[in-house]
Amino acid sequence: MSFAADSLDRRTFITFCATMAATLALPESYVPAIAKALQSAKRPVLVWLAFSDCAGCTESFLRASNPTVSDLILNTLSINYHETLMAASGEDAEALLSRTVGDDRGRYIAVVEGAIPTKDNGVYCTIGGRSAIDIAREVCSNAAAVITVGACAFFGGWPASRPNPTGAVGLQDALRGLKVINLPGCPPNAVNITATLVHFLTFGEMPDTDAQSRPLFAYGTQIHDSCERRAHYDAGEFVDAWGDEAHRKGWCLYKMGCKGPGTYHNCASVRWNDGTSWPIGAGHGCIGCSEAGFWDENTPFYRRLPDVPGFGVQTTANEVGLGIVAVTATAVAVHGVISIVRDRLHPEPVDPPPPSAGKS
Amino acid sequence: MTRIAIDPVTRIEGHLRIEATVEGGKVADAWSSSTMFRGMEIVLRKRDPRDAWLFAQRICGVCTTVHALASVRAVEDAVGSNPPLNARLIRDVIAGTQYVQDHVIHFYHLHAFDWVDVASATKADPAAASRLAQSISAWPKSSPGYFQEIRDKIAAIVNSGQPGLFANGYWGHPAYRLSPEANLVLVAHYLEALDWQREIVRVQAILGGKNPHPQTYLVGGMAIPIDPDSQAALNFARLDEERTILESAKTFVEQVYLPDAVLVASHYPEWFGYGAGHKTYMAYGDFPQPSGDVSSYRFARGIVRYPNEAGVDAFDPAKISEYVTRSWYAYPDERVGLHPSRGETNPTYTGPQPPFEFLNVNDKYSWLKAPRYDGEVMEVGPLARLLVSYAAGRPDIKNVLDGALRTLKLQRADLSSTLGRVVARALETQLMSGWLLEWHDELVANVANGDLAVHDGSRWEPSSWPAECEGWGSHEAPRGSLGHWVRIESGAIANYQAVMPTTWNASPRDARGMRGPYEAALLGTPVADPQRPLEILRTVHSFDPCMACAVHVLDPDGGLVVRVEDDAW
Ligand code: SF4
Numbered sequence: 001m002s003f004a005a006d007s008l009d010r011r012t013f014i015t016f017c018a019t020m021a022a023t024l025a026l027p028e029s030y031v032p033a034i035a036k037a038l039q040s041a042k043r044p045v046l047v048w049l050a051f052s053d054c055a056g057c058t059e060s061f062l063r064a065s066n067p068t069v070s071d072l073i074l075n076t077l078s079i080n081y082h083e084t085l086m087a088a089s090g091e092d093a094e095a096l097l098s099r100t101v102g103d104d105r106g107r108y109i110a111v112v113e114g115a116i117p118t119k120d121n122g123v124y125c126t127i128g129g130r131s132a133i134d135i136a137r138e139v140c141s142n143a144a145a146v147i148t149v150g151a152c153a154f155f156g157g158w159p160a161s162r163p164n165p166t167g168a169v170g171l172q173d174a175l176r177g178l179k180v181i182n183l184p185g186c187p188p189n190a191v192n193i194t195a196t197l198v199h200f201l202t203f204g205e206m207p208d209t210d211a212q213s214r215p216l217f218a219y220g221t222q223i224h225d226s227c228e229r230r231a232h233y234d235a236g237e238f239v240d241a242w243g244d245e246a247h248r249k250g251w252c253l254y255k256m257g258c259k260g261p262g263t264y265h266n267c268a269s270v271r272w273n274d275g276t277s278w279p280i281g282a283g284h285g286c287i288g289c290s291e292a293g294f295w296d297e298n299t300p301f302y303r304r305l306p307d308v309p310g311f312g313v314q315t316t317a318n319e320v321g322l323g324i325v326a327v328t329a330t331a332v333a334v335h336g337v338i339s340i341v342r343d344r345l346h347p348e349p350v351d352p353p354p355p356s357a358g359k360s
Numbered sequence: 361m362t363r364i365a366i367d368p369v370t371r372i373e374g375h376l377r378i379e380a381t382v383e384g385g386k387v388a389d390a391w392s393s394s395t396m397f398r399g400m401e402i403v404l405r406k407r408d409p410r411d412a413w414l415f416a417q418r419i420c421g422v423c424t425t426v427h428a429l430a431s432v433r434a435v436e437d438a439v440g441s442n443p444p445l446n447a448r449l450i451r452d453v454i455a456g457t458q459y460v461q462d463h464v465i466h467f468y469h470l471h472a473f474d475w476v477d478v479a480s481a482t483k484a485d486p487a488a489a490s491r492l493a494q495s496i497s498a499w500p501k502s503s504p505g506y507f508q509e510i511r512d513k514i515a516a517i518v519n520s521g522q523p524g525l526f527a528n529g530y531w532g533h534p535a536y537r538l539s540p541e542a543n544l545v546l547v548a549h550y551l552e553a554l555d556w557q558r559e560i561v562r563v564q565a566i567l568g569g570k571n572p573h574p575q576t577y578l579v580g581g582m583a584i585p586i587d588p589d590s591q592a593a594l595n596f597a598r599l600d601e602e603r604t605i606l607e608s609a610k611t612f613v614e615q616v617y618l619p620d621a622v623l624v625a626s627h628y629p630e631w632f633g634y635g636a637g638h639k640t641y642m643a644y645g646d647f648p649q650p651s652g653d654v655s656s657y658r659f660a661r662g663i664v665r666y667p668n669e670a671g672v673d674a675f676d677p678a679k680i681s682e683y684v685t686r687s688w689y690a691y692p693d694e695r696v697g698l699h700p701s702r703g704e705t706n707p708t709y710t711g712p713q714p715p716f717e718f719l720n721v722n723d724k725y726s727w728l729k730a731p732r733y734d735g736e737v738m739e740v741g742p743l744a745r746l747l748v749s750y751a752a753g754r755p756d757i758k759n760v761l762d763g764a765l766r767t768l769k770l771q772r773a774d775l776s777s778t779l780g781r782v783v784a785r786a787l788e789t790q791l792m793s794g795w796l797l798e799w800h801d802e803l804v805a806n807v808a809n810g811d812l813a814v815h816d817g818s819r820w821e822p823s824s825w826p827a828e829c830e831g832w833g834s835h836e837a838p839r840g841s842l843g844h845w846v847r848i849e850s851g852a853i854a855n856y857q858a859v860m861p862t863t864w865n866a867s868p869r870d871a872r873g874m875r876g877p878y879e880a881a882l883l884g885t886p887v888a889d890p891q892r893p894l895e896i897l898r899t900v901h902s903f904d905p906c907m908a909c910a911v912h913v914l915d916p917d918g919g920l921v922v923r924v925e926d927d928a929w
Contacts (some may be wrong), residue, residue, distance in 0.1 A: 034689075041826075042523050052398050054908045055373045056421020057573040063558050063571070070554040075513075078522040083370045086423075087473045087529030089897055090366040094526055108489060117398075123709040126395045127375055128367050131714040137827030156402060159417050187421060187572055242578060242815035248585040250592020272570035276562045282569030283593070284576045284583035295415070300408040 013038075015018070023270060024207060037202040038076060044201055045108040047100055048138060050084040051132040052125045052159050052168055053114025057150040058084050059103065060187035064194050065274050069178075072194065079131045080108070083127075094128045101142050109144035112136065115152040115159045116174040119167030133174055140171070145200055146180045147194060148172070151289055154184040161295035181206045182213045186289035191270050192218040212292065214264070223260035223286050226268040228254065247283060257302035258285030265290040301343040361388065362890045365524070365718055367395070369900060371470040373422040374864065378878070378900060379721055382887045387896065390882035393719055393726040394907050396689075397707065404856040408822075409435045409848050410579045412856065416844065417573055420860070420908045422465075424572040425458045426837035427858070430844040433649065434831025435579045438848050439826075442650070442820035444810060447581035448566050449803040450594075452648060453602075455800055455835070456796040458561045460609055462558075462838040463522075463789040466904045468546075468553040471782070474898040476538060476546045476623045479531035482515040484544035484820065491925050493545045496623060497613040501552065507843025510548040512815035530894045535799055537627050537887075542710060548622070549616050560609045567594070580629050581815030585809055599804050610793040625768055625779050632770060635778030635899040637881035638737045639666035641744035642675065642864070644843065646836035647795070658795065659836050660746045660752035669772060672751045677832075677843075679734040680859070683870040687729045695871045697732055700845060700857050705820070730867040730876060731859055739877045740840030740864045741903060743775060743784040760787045778881070781902040822851035838908050839860055862906045878903060 017034040021027070050058065064072050073079055079086070082098045088096055100108055114132075117124035122131030140146045148171050151157040159168035172180050183192055196215055199207045207215040222294040224230065232238070240246060240255060253257070263286055264341065271278045280286055287301050288294040378581040380390040400419055404412055417424060429451060436443065443451075447669035469584045486508035493502040518526055530536075538546070561571040567584055568574020576583040587593035625632075645654060645661030654661050662672035684690070691698065711723050732738070748758040751774070764770060764787055774780060783876030818824065830847040840861030844911035847855040867876035875883075878900055885895050 006603075026640075043520075043524070045522070049376075051398060053374075054418050054421040056418065056424060059421050059424065059572045061395055062554070063561065065558060068555045073554075074517055074524060074551075080524060080527065082525065083368050084373065085374075085469065085877075086370050086527070087478070088527060089368065089370045090893070092528040092530075092892075093368060093370050120709060121713055123711065123714065125375065126398045126714045129365075129712075129714055129716040135716065142528065157413055159398040159402070161403050161415075163400045166397060168398070187417065211422050237409040238372075242581065242820070243585055243813060248587035248590050248593045248812070250590065253604040259661075273562050273565035274558070276565035277569050279569035281447060281583050282565075282567070282574075282576050284569060287575070295403075299411050301411050301414060302408070313779050320827040 007241065009131045009188050011323040015201070023191055024199055027151055034198060034202045038198070038202075041091035043078040044197075045078045045080055045100060045104045045145075046111060046197075047080050047097060047108055047139060048111045048113065049135060049137070050083055051112070051127075051153075052117050052166065053150070053152055055113075056146040056187040057082055057113040057153075058082070060185075060190050061149070061193055062083060062190075063273055064190040077197070080104075091128075097139065101139055101359065105142045107144050108142075109197070110140050110146045112146065112148045112153045112171050112180075113150055114138065115156045115168035116171065117159070117166035118174060123165040136171060137175055137289065140175060140180075141176055145206060146171070146178060147193075147196060148180055148182045148184075149188050150296070151184050151186040154182045155292040157186065158295050180213055181209060181215065183218070184290040184292070186287075188290075189218075189267065189270060189272060190264070202288070203303050210264070219264045219290060221264065221266060221269075221270055223263045223265055223280070226266070227260050227280060229280060253280060253283075253285040255304050256285050257300070259288035259301070259305065260286040260295070260296050261305055263291055263294075306335075362630050363718065364890050364893060364894060366893060369710055369897070369905070371897075371901065372474065372759035372905040372907065373420060374781055374827055376900070376905050376907045377719070378434045378737045378882075378886075378896060379719060380888045380893070380896060382893075385888065387476070387723055387882045387885040387887060390721070390879045390896075391721040391725055392540070392868060392878040392900075394728045394866065396816060396907060398726040398908075399707075401856045403896045404853050405822055406852050408659075408851070409438070409846060410820075412846065412853060413577050413579070414575075416858065417577075417677060419860075420906055421572045421835055421908055422462065422908075423458070423839065425454055425568075425574060426835055426842060427844070428577045429455060430786075430833040430835045430837075430842050430858070431846075432577050432579050433835065434844040434846040435833070435848070436650070436819075436831070437833060438829040438831030438846055439579070440829075441580040442525060442816050443581040443807055444616055444811075444813040444816060446626070447585055447814050448650070449583065449649060449799050449806070450582050450814070451577075452799045453606075453796060453803065454564055454567055455647075456792050456799065457560055457609070459838045460613060460789055460796070461557050463558045463785050464613070465557055466552050467617060467621060467782070468550045470904070471901045472546055472550055472624075473529055474894060474901055475536070475628065476543050476550075477525050477533070477536040478514065478529060478543070478547055479518060480512060480540045481547045482518055482539070483542075484511055484540035486511055486587040487540040487593075488546070489544045489548075489712045491791075492539075492541050496667075497615045497619040499619075500662050501548070502683060507544055507548060510551065511544055514536075514544075514547055526920075530892045533894045534888050535894050538624070540621060542627065545636075546620055549620055553612075553614065559605060563602050563605050570699045578815055578818065580820055580882050581813075584814065586812045588807065588816055594807075596804070596807075597770065599800070599807070603797070603800055603804075604795070606796050613789050613793045618786055621782060622764075622767060627771065628779060630897065631779040632774040632777045634885050634895075635902060636776040637739060637877045639776045639817065640664075640731060640733075640736055640738050640843060642740055643745045643748040644675065644834045644836060645748075646834070650834075658749075658754065658756075658791075660749040660754055662748045662752060663738070664747045664751050666745075666773070666776060669747065670751055671747060679730055681735075682859070683732060684731040685871040686722075686724050686868040687726050688724050689729065696745070696877075697730075697871065698737075700843070700859050726868040728863055728867050728876075731864050731871055732872040732874075737867075737874055737877060737880065738864055738872075740861045741781065741785075742788045742838075742840075743781045744840060745836060746784045746788060747772075747775065756791060777844065778899045778902045781904075785904070788858055791924035828854075839904050840864065860906075866905055866907070878905075
């Protein structure tokens with residue numbers, strides 16, 4: 001079934017393919033390949049698993065545009081399982097999941113939203129009487145590709161933040177050795193989810209990633225380096241109080257706690273909700289939601305970065321604002337230290353609990 | 361007697377399990393269980409109270425914004441911060457758009473398939489569907505050609521061998537009553553609403569930088585600067601853009617959502633006779649806040665207990681208590697409930713080890729506690745709000761409700777039902793889409809008068825706070841009454857508590873064995889085919905469950921943590 005031919009006019013469709021190529025940083029010559037891939041006879045099968053989540057990633061996915069979200073979820077893809085959206089309930093819903101795992105083994109895309117609680121045999125999240133990890137293991141290990149969406153599926157998210165009451169972890173830590181692609185963010189941006197799917201459908205493989213399996217097209221640039229307020233940072237022009245003249249003029253939010261330095265995400269360029277705005281554009285600092293452990297490492301959110309213990313950057317904002325050389329050096333230092341801190345704090349992968357005994 | 365378990369209950373937020381026994385074609389008993397627990401309040405302890413809203417907002421991504429709002433209100437109450445008028449209005453506009461977007465999504469994407477048969481829609485006559493659509497609304501997308509296109513598109517999906525999200529619905533179930541044409545009109549609007557909801561939330565992106573989880577709340581105000589002369593601030597061009605979106609949202613609500621809600625309601629009249637439950641309704645009230653004058657709230661505060669539907673009883677927050685008798689937590693004495701401020705949480709899972717087939721419903725069976733008001737079960741949400749506000753004599757609410765009752769030839773008592781909740785939700789969306797324009801215009805006028813203030817900085821620094829303080833923040837969220845309580849010591853959160861709308865509605869039994877609202881509402885619900893319990897979904901979905909919100913935990917160390925001042929409410 002082709003979604004272009006019967007539901008979108010040709011121009012809208014080609015515009016969509018071009019938008020995707022641009023998001024993925026591909027030359028325009030790839031547009032026909034993208035178009036061809038999206039018009040295959042059989043729609044690609046996707047199952048969406050939600051565990052210890054807030055459904056924010058699902059909501060964000062529903063903000064997709066070009067193609068319209070209705071085309072994306074009904075015509076472009078065959079979404080065989082998604083608790084929030086599917087018509088079927090109960091056993092009829094679970095049957096669709098097991099049928100997909102059986103019939104489409106090795107051919108479907110598995111998307112995972114939410115953390116996986118590992119304490120106490122996984123009793124903190126069960127669906128259809130099965131634990132999250134049990135479901136994740138079966139569904140993800142038989143998928144053609146596994147995509148995590150959001151901070152929770154990436155590193156455990158806020159449920160994993162101190163003191164992590166349920167032993168929550170991200171998918172890659174719950175199922176060691178599983179090849180995943182991570183689309184962090186709290187939530188991730190719909191445009192990045194769509195573009196990753198399009199890349200996979202077009203090329204049969206995931207886009208290039210960084211060491212944390214985050215696609216470079218979306219997580220390859222530091223917010224601080226693409227921010228529209230960067231010139232003010234370089235000029236030492238900072239907001240000092242909410243609503244002050246500097247704030248109204250759009251000066252840099254560094255002193256108000258912005259975590260743009262050290263955060264890798266394309267918010268500044270793709271923005272949110274059809275390009276309407278983005279957090280820094282609206283006047284609040286970045287909280288670093290695409291970085292592992294940000295709920296602990298980036299808090300308190302309103303404290304300016306060099307004061308965060310452990311970062312070892314003693315330079316004051318005014319000093320680093322003096323010149324581009326100092327700025328670059330600081331940015332590298334900050335990012336380097338964040339990586340080190342993260343490596344040290346990142347929880348050791350846990351062994352998946354043994355398969356549970358028979359039904360009670 | 362047949363025993364059934366619906367798990368997962370889909371088309372909701374989060375993880376909900378319903379177990380029921382069916383006898384003689386009716387639900388004989390029911391148990392509502394939440395199967396997920398994360399522990400927000402434990403995570404919040406010892407953190408900077410100014411960060412709390414960013415965490416709490418992530419309790420739920422469907423109800424994004426509502427916990428952010430309740431959280432900043434709680435901390436502001438504790439530290440004595442007063443957000444300026446602009447900030448208050450911006451918050452109201454964000455909250456109002458949340459109502460409109462959330463209720464439309466609920467009707468079409470979470471609830472409609474309980475009433476609408478997609479398979480039947482593929483057999484509709486497009487010309488007849490067009491006539492039907494034009495007879496109930498002036499909405500322009502109603503030509504025979506349009507409905508033919510939608511019908512063919514849906515038929516192609518359903519018959520493709522890859523029905524995707526439409527797979528395994530209860531299509532053809534005898535409880536479906538709409539004509540193929542009515543089904544087609546509603547399916548067409550299901551698709552339109554999917555694309556429309558993206559547009560209305562752009563208001564939250566303008567004011568909050570993004571949606572879900574807008575990012576401009578602050579303790580003391582909002583982080584979006586206002587300046588008519590700046591491109592980097594909320595200016596008149598941006599406000600114009602916002603008004604255009606709000607106007608078209610109002611049109612969609614009036615021309616699509618409302619007529620469709622009436623269309624469904626008028627075809628299932630017997631569903632005004634099922635799903636009542638306890639008929640005790642509670643609302644904290646809201647809009648505008650902060651305001652010392654509760655009587656000015658557009659949604660009134662109080663309690664309505666049938667059969668005394670005309671009287672509003674005063675609400676006293678000291679009378680809230682939570683039971684864990686049937687929940688997976690331990691209290692020293694589980695026969696008594698504890699006020700949220702004195703709550704204890706010792707998660708103690710005693711259910712079956714996964715994988716399991718049935719819960720032990722005679723013992724503890726849910727991650728939800730059972731909140732009760734003065735020992736009574738309370739329903740919260742759109743229906744509760746409208747009934748309380750009606751009894752309190754709010755004229756605009758009385759008008760829309762009386763109008764709807766006339767149209768549907770119903771009595772007010774009929775609203776205590778499965779479809780009563782559906783109708784109440786649609787009516788308050790209509791009200792809200794009008795109020796939104798008022799709040800927007802008030803904001804524009806205030807800015808035009810030269811008021812650019814968005815933040816009260818006098819209580820921003822923790823050094824300006826008392827060494828110890830506590831506060832509460834309440835909000836009428838789309839799903840019902842929401843309260844956050846915070847205690848701050850030496851600039852850090854000593855304790856944090858939240859009692860959510862779905863905790864009230866989806867609660868398990870209490871110490872007296874009183875069923876929660878879902879459980880009580882399900883009693884007597886007809887079930888034509890226990891293998892395909894469509895009717896159970898109708899009643900459960902009519903509450904708009906949000907399970908991620910519902911589960912919360914209180915202070916693990918127990919003890920007196922918050923004192924709620926009566927006069928503070
Ligand atoms: S500190 Fe934040 S606001 Fe300032 S330039 Fe960097 S990313 Fe932008």
